[in-house]
Amino acid sequence: MSAILKVENLNKAFKDKLVIDNISFEVNQGEIMAILGPNGAGKSTTIRNIMGILYPDEGKITFSNYSDNTIPRHKIGYLPEERGLYKNVNVMDILLYLAELKDYPLDRAKQRALHYLKKFDLEGKEKVSIDELSKGMGQKVQFIASVIHEPELLILDEPFSGLDPVSQELFKQEIRQLADNGTAILLSSHQMNLVEEMADRLFMIHRGQKVIYGDMDAVKTKFANFKCTIHGDNQIKELEQLPNVQRVEQANGHHIIYLQKDIQPVWWLKQLPDQLDVRELRLDRISLHEIFIDIATDKKLMQEAGASYA
């Protein structure tokens, strides 16, 4: 897989505040690369720097196949976080205008527009004015606009925000299919469950700095330790005595036991004492969602895990 986009040592400050601090990553052809982080972490700023809407203070952004330091805008599809469409124009007009801005042949654009409208359940809506569409329909049109010119690199900033589950599923499938067909996709999102399902690699950013970067499975194995949730009437002290326990959290009627790295799940289960009150028991890995929350709330759970293991 070749890197379509390379970001190296990116720095950006607003006034004296460093918003992006020495960030580097790549997006490869045919992969979905997720950029994650809490609000204000610097995701959209990073993306705006890539799109040339903002200019980095330091660092290098390169697009492979385009060595002359210009942004190949016509080869990039972009769905910004803050998005909308002109209100008083019809769907086909705006799609063709945006395709024209990308220098994409109009007859092909028209074909693709009709194809996508049909796919997204908007068949026959091409002559309808944008302000007559529902919010969800509008978002579909925005998505079509970002892919109508067959981009090599597709940048999606919070593509799922405000979508109903059905449309979410539709977008997910379409994004996956685009990646399978060779499009490089940079996706920013809050919705961890979706990212976890979709992304091949991820870059987690907090306060402008890199926290995690790597292959989704590797990240999960590396950072996502096992945790055991037990519903029952037990004492927290007792649970803390169990082997390989990092810490225990008590919630309404259940305890969550965070385990150290690299335990053998079956072996560990066998260590549970007979007198333990178990009405329900679950053993699973810490989800991306929890890692995300930890980072956002500065619990530094993962570092603890690493430190105690080291």
Add this chain to the structure above:
Amino acid sequence: MRNSMKVAKWEIKRNLKNKTFIIGMVLTPLFIIGFMFLGELFGGDDEEAETTTVFIHDQLNLFSEIAATVESNNLPWQVQQTDLTKEEAKKEIKDTEHTAYLFIDEESLKEGIIPTYTSEEVDSSFINQAQILTAPIQAWQMKELGLSDEQLAIVSRGIQVKEAADSPAAAEKTEEATEESADAPLERIVPGAFAGFIMLSIVFTGMAIFQSASQEKKDKIAEIILSSLTPNDLMQGKIIGYFVLGILQSFVSLAIVLPVLSWRLEIAFLDYLFVPELALYILIAILGYLMFASIFVGVGATMTDVSSAGNFQGMVMMLPFLPFIFIAPVLNDPNGFMAQLGTYIPFTSPGVLLLRLSNLEEWPWIEIIISLVILVISIWIFVKLAGKIFKVGILMYGKNATPAEIWKWIRM
């Protein structure tokens, strides 16, 4: 530039497909014509009502002279002879409208007063108009007194104090007089007015840039558009697009207004229009547009929507109306201080220049060149500033920028 043209094309297409714009485009000239006719309608009414029937009780056989004087002075009178006495006339007049009785006899000449009875609804200027009758009556009086025709001519010529023709002041006045009487003014005024009209109509259409730029923010499409082109491309595209729309508006207006105007005023406008001066006028009009357009597009990008425009933005919108302050002083004295001042202020210079040049025989070329240079430099500066403001402002959603913020962007 290619991208700018795409944006321009889009703005044109979007507006031409917009019913509001089309209706506005056709309604504008119709309003102009409507107001023109409204004036004439009222004016015409008054004139017809003014015709007064004047009965003359003439014992001196002066009726034919009086009728001739009325005719030659174009008075709205219908003169008739009458034999009624004063008492009868007084009665008669109570039941009639727009009627007057004049009693010209030996007695009135002796007293030097011609008794006049008018009905209630007689034109207020009737008595003033009637003063004109004193001339033929006095002439008759002098003849009666025994003056010969020659003597009569000398007396009636009167005496006048007049500056000698070779005094410098007199020479200047003669020049002015010929200037006013000759055909020349129409040759300058028609193209001047034409260019002024074009400028006003493209500047006013250009005000839509304001809305267009802030709409871009309101609809949150700015960032999508900017993923395909640079802010400068977008800004230039808008300026070009609205220029074309403005020109279109001008031509639609002229196509409707000019024929009506030619018909009513019986002036062959086209004969006066295509003179070399027109080129300069049009250049001034276009420069004026470019300046205001760049200001509008920049400031438009600082607002979320037109209805929430702050004081600062509102003031900027008033800028194109600034030249109107100069109309009276410039017409009074096209070379006066106010006229020169207006020529050198960028915001007023296009309007004032057009007004002055249309009213001047000798063009002040040095002033014209200086003001054009000022104008071009201002445009250059405003385009640069607008570019900076536009670049940041267009992506700032949700609130209007304050002048302090705008100043910060400019210094960035």
